[in-house]
Amino acid sequence: MIYDLEDVSFAYEADQRALAGVTLKVAPGERIALLGANGSGKSTLMRLLDALSFPTAGRMSAAGQALSEQALADEAVNHAFRRRVGFVFQNPDVQLFNATVFDELAFGPLQLGWARPRIIAAVDQALETFGIADLRSRPPHRLSGGEKKRVALAATLITEPEVLLLDEPTNALDPESRTILVDLLCSARTDGKTIIVATHDLEVAEAVTRRTVILAKGRVAADGETRAVLHDLDLLRRTHLLRSHWHVGSDGRPVAHAHPHRH
Amino acid sequence: MARRLAYALQAEDIAAEPGYLQRADPRFKTAAMLVLIITVAWAHQLASVWSFVLLGALLAVASRVPLRRMALQAVLPVLAFTGLIAAPALFLVPGPALVTLPLAGWAVTEPGLHSALLLVGRAEASAGLALLLVLTTPWPQVIRALGALGVPAPITAMLTMTQRYIFSFLQSAADMQEAHHSRIMAPMTGAARRGMIASAAGVLFTRSLDMGQNVHEAMIARGYRGQSLSLDTWRSRPADWLLLGFAVALLAAVIGFHL
Numbered sequence: 001m002i003y004d005l006e007d008v009s010f011a012y013e014a015d016q017r018a019l020a021g022v023t024l025k026v027a028p029g030e031r032i033a034l035l036g037a038n039g040s041g042k043s044t045l046m047r048l049l050d051a052l053s054f055p056t057a058g059r060m061s062a063a064g065q066a067l068s069e070q071a072l073a074d075e076a077v078n079h080a081f082r083r084r085v086g087f088v089f090q091n092p093d094v095q096l097f098n099a100t101v102f103d104e105l106a107f108g109p110l111q112l113g114w115a116r117p118r119i120i121a122a123v124d125q126a127l128e129t130f131g132i133a134d135l136r137s138r139p140p141h142r143l144s145g146g147e148k149k150r151v152a153l154a155a156t157l158i159t160e161p162e163v164l165l166l167d168e169p170t171n172a173l174d175p176e177s178r179t180i181l182v183d184l185l186c187s188a189r190t191d192g193k194t195i196i197v198a199t200h201d202l203e204v205a206e207a208v209t210r211r212t213v214i215l216a217k218g219r220v221a222a223d224g225e226t227r228a229v230l231h232d233l234d235l236l237r238r239t240h241l242l243r244s245h246w247h248v249g250s251d252g253r254p255v256a257h258a259h260p261h262r263h
Numbered sequence: 264m265a266r267r268l269a270y271a272l273q274a275e276d277i278a279a280e281p282g283y284l285q286r287a288d289p290r291f292k293t294a295a296m297l298v299l300i301i302t303v304a305w306a307h308q309l310a311s312v313w314s315f316v317l318l319g320a321l322l323a324v325a326s327r328v329p330l331r332r333m334a335l336q337a338v339l340p341v342l343a344f345t346g347l348i349a350a351p352a353l354f355l356v357p358g359p360a361l362v363t364l365p366l367a368g369w370a371v372t373e374p375g376l377h378s379a380l381l382l383v384g385r386a387e388a389s390a391g392l393a394l395l396l397v398l399t400t401p402w403p404q405v406i407r408a409l410g411a412l413g414v415p416a417p418i419t420a421m422l423t424m425t426q427r428y429i430f431s432f433l434q435s436a437a438d439m440q441e442a443h444h445s446r447i448m449a450p451m452t453g454a455a456r457r458g459m460i461a462s463a464a465g466v467l468f469t470r471s472l473d474m475g476q477n478v479h480e481a482m483i484a485r486g487y488r489g490q491s492l493s494l495d496t497w498r499s500r501p502a503d504w505l506l507l508g509f510a511v512a513l514l515a516a517v518i519g520f521h522l
Binding site for chain 2: 050052082085087089091093094095096098107108111116119120139140155156
């Protein structure tokens with residue numbers, strides 16, 4: 001198993017539980033959507049999966065290695081884990097902290113101790129693959145929202161992690177940038193990788209993943225095949241992922257109903 | 264606020280111009296400018312010092328840096344600040360009088376004028392050369408050049424982060440100001456304005472703490488373990504050596520010939 005979570009709970013404050021008894025197994029190569037309304041615990045679970053926070057209760061392991069603060073304090077364990085897992089943050093401004101796009105892409109490989117020629121070759125290739133070669137010397141504050149997301153994704157994928165965690169990848173993107181990003185996630189570049197996408201964009205979940213886990217109030221409310229889960233309208237309504245809205249029917253009269261949003 | 268942001272961004276556009284200094288290797292350019300500034304400090308003849316002001320202007324023209332910007336950002340502020348400091352020397356340094364002020368009856372002495380012009384000239388030349396370096400070099404490259412010249416990595420990392428996020432916070436501050444302006448119905452009193460500024464500063468401070476925490480986590484997620492590493496991809500050209508050689512030759516001449 002890539003991830004094995006057993007009865008995992010997490011609380012930011014003693015009386016503020018973000019996750020409660022989450023059990024989840026992720027096999028290599030799986031593509032999973034983590035759905036849930038705002039405050040359902042998606043981002044917290046993603047932070048746990050990237051070992052940025054650790055469970056306050058329960059057990060959690062990645063590729064057979066227990067994930068805990070003590071375990072990650074070991075240089076070798078930390079290096080192996082960071083080499084294996086890449087995380088694309090919800091806010092790309094947080095992730096793009098280097099002076100230029102080139103430096104941003106070189107950051108991960110430098111930290112992993114790659115040789116200089118290998119880093120330069122990898123950066124050049126990533127710039128081409130992600131269509132951002134013209135942004136090479138651009139500082140991050142001069143990128144558009146879509147460009148920032150692409151650079152963040154390129155900077156994460158450049159180290160070729162086995163596991164890719166994406167927190168709200170299409171948040172605040174225009175339709176074109178969103179399509180480009182989804183295409184990248186579905187491209188050969190991510191073949192064979194384990195992908196976990198936290199989102200409340202049902203179309204992205206359907207396009208990118210095969211399995212969907214729905215979180216509600218910090219608990220797993222559903223776990224199943226994406227298509228089946230996304231067509232369970234009662235479940236989607238119960239977990240606040242769908243609401244009724246108006247359509248104009250063939251007779252010209254407005255009709256209120258709920259459905260996964262595809263027109 | 265928005266004007267300041269635009270001003271800062273305009274500096275990046277100047278750095279991208281195909282001018283003389285923009286083409287130079289940032290390491291050599293930084294070293295050459297440092298040597299020139301040291302040379303100015305060393306020079307003690309008026310003609311030598313003011314020729315460095317002229318050199319700065321020539322380099323600005325060759326590098327397509329608008330002289331108006333040089334004047335607004337270096338010449339005038341330095342003149343105002345250093346002029347204030349140097350003004351008393353005009354009257355206090357003993358020596359033969361050149362002119363006497365009509366009403367006050369204070370005499371401007373020859374050595375006093377020399378001292379004042381020397382001080383102002385040094386400040387103008389140094390500020391002009393430093394500004395040229397910053398305007399013709401993208402700030403990240405200035406920082407990396409400092410790293411290449413031996414400035415410790417934690418300091419260059421701190422400068423990089425500051426430069427990277429100052430724009431985010433400037434933008435946030437400008438957005439907050441606009442949002443506030445869009446909701447006020449009448450002119451604000453001084454106290455209300457001060458309250459608004461204090462509140463905005465508090466919000467920005469909280470955001471910066473939050474951002475700092477998140478950025479650190481993003482760094483850890485990509486393997487950061489407390490050591491700043493960078494990839495140097497610069498290649499020096501003969502012209503870069505020439506620039507540095509010219510600066511060193513000037514320093515040697517000023518020291519050797521007591522210029």
